[in-house]
Amino acid sequence: MVSPTNFLLHAFLWLALAATAFSLSPNFYHNVCPQALPAIKRVVEAAVHKERRMGASLLRLHFHDCFVNGCDGSLLLDSTSSFETEKNARGNLNSVRGFEVVDQIKAEVDRVCGRPVVSCADILAVAARDSVVALGGPTWKVRLGRRDSTTASRTLADNVLPSASMDLPALINNFKNQGLNKRDLVALSGGHTIGLSQCLIFRNRIYNATVIDPAFAKERRATCPRTGGNTNLAPFDPTPSRFDTAYFKNLVKEKGLLTSDQALFSGGSTDKLVETYSKNPNAFWVDFGKSMIRMGNIKPLTGKQGQIRVNCRKVN
Numbered sequence: 352m353v354s355p356t357n358f359l360l361h362a363f364l365w366l367a368l369a370a371t372a373f374s375l376s377p378n379f380y381h382n383v384c385p386q387a388l389p390a391i392k393r394v395v396e397a398a399v400h401k402e403r404r405m406g407a408s409l410l411r412l413h414f415h416d417c418f419v420n421g422c423d424g425s426l427l428l429d430s431t432s433s434f435e436t437e438k439n440a441r442g443n444l445n446s447v448r449g450f451e452v453v454d455q456i457k458a459e460v461d462r463v464c465g466r467p468v469v470s471c472a473d474i475l476a477v478a479a480r481d482s483v484v485a486l487g488g489p490t491w492k493v494r495l496g497r498r499d500s501t502t503a504s505r506t507l508a509d510n511v512l513p514s515a516s517m518d519l520p521a522l523i524n525n526f527k528n529q530g531l532n533k534r535d536l537v538a539l540s541g542g543h544t545i546g547l548s549q550c551l552i553f554r555n556r557i558y559n560a561t562v563i564d565p566a567f568a569k570e571r572r573a574t575c576p577r578t579g580g581n582t583n584l585a586p587f588d589p590t591p592s593r594f595d596t597a598y599f600k601n602l603v604k605e606k607g608l609l610t611s612d613q614a615l616f617s618g619g620s621t622d623k624l625v626e627t628y629s630k631n632p633n634a635f636w637v638d639f640g641k642s643m644i645r646m647g648n649i650k651p652l653t654g655k656q657g658q659i660r661v662n663c664r665k666v667n
């Protein structure tokens with residue numbers, strides 16, 4: 352007997368099931384392992400306490416995971432006979448860091464949950480949020496339920512990760528290819544309010560750029576010579592361990608460290624938004640959280656796709 356109420360009830364139940372199976376939800380681990388999120392937070396806080404920069408490094412891992420075929424933990428896989436690790440890609444090699452902390456988080460989460468139920472991709476998303484909070488930034492509800500890829504692609508990573516030499520149209524296009532808009536580009540670039548960069552990456556700008564504060568260029572040249580010192584580090588803004596608006600204040604003063612940073616404030620269509628964020632921490636806070644959720648939604652594997660890795664570095 353198929354009554355109209357029965358039909359509606361079944362349609363509703365099916366929809367509810369489909370929603371949990373195919374999209375991300377903040378409550379994904381509430382029943383299966385309520386201890387998971389507090390465990391991630393504990394390990395992130397300890398790591399950031401030990402070395403403040405680790406918060407920046409963990410935030411960047413989630414970004415570089417999501418931009419390469421979606422947020423699927425592919426960045427964490429080491430090379431095998433069937434694929435080369437994304438860790439070797441331009442933009443990752445000798446640059447991304449924090450993999451040992453991810454291993455620690457994974458071990459702790461699996462211990463408190465009693466079995467591997469939390470994906471490596473979700474660990475990256477939560478660790479990114481907890482890092483931002485640990486360094487004084489905004490919080491947001493991380494959507495969960497991503498599953499882990501069984502493959503990785505160095506070539507794709509080479510092709511899709513944005514580079515420090517990009518101008519504004521190239522950056523806008525790069526983000527557009529991920530379904531992200533100009534607002535996401537500017538807000539998420541604000542991630543550079545924490546962390547450091549290497550001389551090799553910003554040398555060309557501090558010696559050759561025209562749109563650059565001369566005193567700032569001089570200061571950076573002091574620790575980044577024309578030749579040598581490639582791995583010498585400099586902060587993106589004067590407060591690299593604090594998630595504040597100094598990054599945007601710097602851009603307005605033509606003190607952006609990378610070409611791609613200053614591109615956001617160099618007479619183009621994003622100048623106004625940079626200025627807004629430079630004066631209004633709350634506007635930056637709110638938009639950063641929204642855009643992190645949008646970035647975290649890029650092409651996740653869900654339901655029965657992929658797997659929950661036992662070791663984030665290896666396919667099961």
Ligand code: HEM
Pocket residue numbers: 404406407408410411414445446447448513514515516517522536539540542543545546547548549550552609611
């Ligand atoms: C808009 C395009 C972007 C470009 C071209 C870019 C490029 C870079 C480069 C070249 C570095 C320094 C690498 C090194 O010197 O080894 C870096 C560091 C960093 N990036 Fe980005 N990035 C971009 C967007 C983002 C986004 C969206 C986030 C996060 C929301 C982010 C977070 C970070 C962080 C936190 C660091 C410092 C990491 C550390 O100190 O370990 N970046 N980025």
Ligand SMILES: *[C@@H]1O[C@H](CO)[C@@H](O)[C@H](O)[C@H]1NC(C)=O
Pocket residue numbers: 554555556558559577
């Ligand atoms: C400055 O630009 C020139 C021309 O593009 C290039 O050959 C040179 O290597 C650059 N200098 C630095 C220090 O990057």
